[in-house]
Amino acid sequence: MEKLSNLPPAVQTKLDELVKALEGKLGKNLVGVVAHGSAVRGGWRQGASDVDVVVVLGEATQAALESIGPALELARFSARIEAMILTKDEIPRSADCFPLLYGDLARTSATLAGTNPFKGLEVPDHHKRLRIEQELRELRIRMRRVATDNAGQQSYAGAVDRKLKQARDPLWSLLVLRGEKVDDSLKSVLAACAKAYSLDLAPLDRLRENAKAAFDTLGALIDAALHDVDSRDGATA
Numbered sequence: 001m002e003k004l005s006n007l008p009p010a011v012q013t014k015l016d017e018l019v020k021a022l023e024g025k026l027g028k029n030l031v032g033v034v035a036h037g038s039a040v041r042g043g044w045r046q047g048a049s050d051v052d053v054v055v056v057l058g059e060a061t062q063a064a065l066e067s068i069g070p071a072l073e074l075a076r077f078s079a080r081i082e083a084m085i086l087t088k089d090e091i092p093r094s095a096d097c098f099p100l101l102y103g104d105l106a107r108t109s110a111t112l113a114g115t116n117p118f119k120g121l122e123v124p125d126h127h128k129r130l131r132i133e134q135e136l137r138e139l140r141i142r143m144r145r146v147a148t149d150n151a152g153q154q155s156y157a158g159a160v161d162r163k164l165k166q167a168r169d170p171l172w173s174l175l176v177l178r179g180e181k182v183d184d185s186l187k188s189v190l191a192a193c194a195k196a197y198s199l200d201l202a203p204l205d206r207l208r209e210n211a212k213a214a215f216d217t218l219g220a221l222i223d224a225a226l227h228d229v230d231s232r233d234g235a236t237a
Contacts, residue, residue, distance in 0.1 A: 006044040014079035019113045021071035031056040031088045032114030040110050043185040051081045099127035100173045133229045135170040157211035197224040
């Protein structure tokens with residue numbers, strides 16, 4: 001089992017207990033347990049971050065799923081360990097549907113048990129580009145509802161803050177697609193975006209003081225990222 005240096009001993013112990021429980025219940029049907037996200041890349045924060053794992057099965061039968069339910073529930077509520085369950089055969093067939101997640105797993109993941117089916121998995125950049133564009137365009141559309149639904153209300157700042165946090169993942173994925181090395185914390189992503197797109201993102205730091213200015217700044221950031229994505233259409237095919 002690979003150790004995750006970002007995690008405190010108490011969380012690592014809960015992770016070890018989960019792996020042992022899965023091995024005991026599933027036997028040979030357990031292909032592997034793979035950790036990813038901030039627990040592997042860095043940026044994991046006590047009380048704020050989940051420990052993301054993928055449990056890979058040979059067959060996801062009802063009996064197998066029911067047998068591991070208690071262990072997954074205990075891990076979730078005792079240490080914020082969140083598990084996704086996949087089968088080995090569906091991973092290569094669904095890489096085009098989950099290009100950002102699978103690309104992250106192929107690039108940065110830790111094998112906690114068994115084998116890691118994501119090692120060596122190639123996800124074409126054009127699949128990643130399309131997913132990034134989809135998430136950014138959806139976010140841009142939803143921001144318009146922020147303005148219509150929260151104008152003049154105290155909830156404006158909170159709504160903008162939620163959209164800012166939702167923008168982190170596609171923005172980070174776009175930076176990676178550009179070949180930049182940056183961790184996935186919001187602070188690091190915004191700093192890298194400010195440099196990449198020559199934007200003044202300071203109003204985002206003062207979101208609670210002036211939500212409307214932060215709204216406009218976030219919109220400008222998303223528009224710049226979308227322009228970047230559009231310029232890559234065909235270049236990543």
